[in-house]
Amino acid sequence: MARSLLKAKGIPNQFWAESVATAVYLLNISPTKAVLNRTPYEVWKGRKPRISHLKIFGCIAYVYVNSHDRHKLEDKSEKCIFIGYCPQSKAYRLYNPCSKKLIISRSVIFEENEDWCQAMKDEIAAIEKNNIWMLIDLPEGKKAIDLKWVFKTKYHADGSIQKHKARLVAKGYSQKESIVFQETFSPVARIETVRVLLAIAAYLNVPVYQFDVKSAFLHGVLKEEVYVNQPQGFTVNGKEKKVYKLKKALYGLKQAPRTWYGEIDTYFQQNGFMRSKNEPTLYIKRKNSEMLVVCIYVDDMIYMRSSSSIISEFKQSMMRRFEMTDLSLLHYFLGLEVKQCEDGIFISQEKYAIDLLKRFGMQNCNEAMTPMNLNEKLYEKDDVPLTEPHIFRSLVGGLIYLTHTRPDISFSVGMVSRFMHGPTRHHFGVAKRILRYITGTIDYGLWFFNITNFKLFGFSDSDWAGSLDNRRSTSGNFFSLGFSAISWCSKKQATTALSSTEAEYVAITLAACQVVWLRRLLEELHQKQEGATNVFCDNKATIALTKNPIFHGRTKHVDIKHHFIRELTTESIVDLKFCNTNEQVADILTKALSYKKFVYFRTSMEVCNFESREDVGNILIQS
Known part of the structure; x- marks a missing residue:
């Protein structure tokens, strides 16, 4: 050494x-x-x-x-x-x-590290280039905010270093509302929207590209008076007591995300884009028969088009207005690794999963065949409380992020997340078993196939009184677009169901709300769904209840919001279909299953590794 x-x-x-x-x-x-x-x-x-x-x-x-x-x-x-x-x-x-x-x-x-010094110089250069501030004496009665440097190493999808990034950040936690800022909220793209775009791209057989806006928050114009002290290492000689008055936003300010979103939103609408009514970070531009779709997540953008000419015009316009990094084809976005090929698009989180295993020392653990034991029973205070509960919470948080491409672990992760406030050793052991399952399926992800059938359909299911603490049920739904998984949910119900029929009824309403949103989003993207959307349920009594407008004595206590499904059924927006329990894909989102059933439903959800695309594709076509 x-x-x-x-x-x-x-x-x-x-x-x-x-x-x-x-x-x-x-x-x-x-x-x-x-x-x-x-x-x-x-x-x-x-x-x-x-x-x-x-x-x-x-x-x-x-x-x-x-x-x-x-x-x-x-x-x-x-x-x-x-x-x-x-x-x-x-x-x-x-x-x-x-x-x-x-x-x-x-x-x-x-x-x-010389790389970090250069990164700091690049950050200061970007601030000066964008005319962010001006050096002045601090006005009487005003208070300047301190600055600090934040360093981060960015990586490629394969784990190699992309660049060293230094960010000058304001200590915005010292700001007072209504005095230094008014609004702070800024929308970001839903992960379901990203999956819908990838599914459409695979169906149309068009590539998806990526942009990165350099120092995005520095473009937002401030309306309030904000003063900051000079950054460490870059004070102006002879003017050490002066401060900077900000003309534009700086990272760390509470209003910075809001001002950036306002800036990019204004730019898109001034350049012929229409903002989606169902996804505020989705912008669509139509020019004759051509269409360009852009989805933004803070300073990262993915976009696809129907022709190459509209893409070239868009890139030139963006680079004239903002300093951009053209990352070409989409390969890595929000921790998602993306592979685009002739058969379709494959997304996974293999690198993230490897890092998660290493963080908790589980990279060499024994593999588990399923994420949860078939007869696992979880309830509060079922064992000795953990002495360091923050480790459990960190693990569960990491697993929740992994569910973006792994619907097969959604139920088990949702179960352990119910005990974040008071985890025990038993809860921690169940969470670690999920990691053991991830070890054996670390390269698994989702396939978006290039298949001609592009209909939206889904599955809805529920257990009954599965929670041992308050006997509430768990709703599960899964939606596919042309055999491409785009949306799924495993969620404990807010009320106690008195029967399995009532539990399924509540679950159906939750699934129906997702159907409405997905249909509207697809219509904006020129993929309007003709006819009603099929949602499969394995409870005939529940299906009959949704189609009968009469309030039966056994459902008179059900909250009115759960009867929304009846309206959608009458208007032919949702069509409930019966399916055998053995074919109910959403079953994997409501309970722990045997290995045979689990693998069957996992395959039906298009969860596999990159090399298994032909086998999974054949199974889906046959089904």
């Missing part, structure tokens, strides 16, 4: 003692199997070591020079090399190559 520290930064071997001391120090605050994955420091001292002070060995560091050790015109700092930690204090050990002196100091600024 000491040799690696020297070679990594090209430090001469004369500093071997410093590298050895640093290596020993780092090993003592690193977990080891010798003491049950704890650190030697923790075993000896009885507390966990702090690591916020750790720096890269051999990096450039600037040491502050006291005023009595320099003349007025001399530099306030000396450029040194970081060579270790002082064992007697919290100071750092540094070497000045010019004076060849060893310096021990705590007043140090580190330059750990």
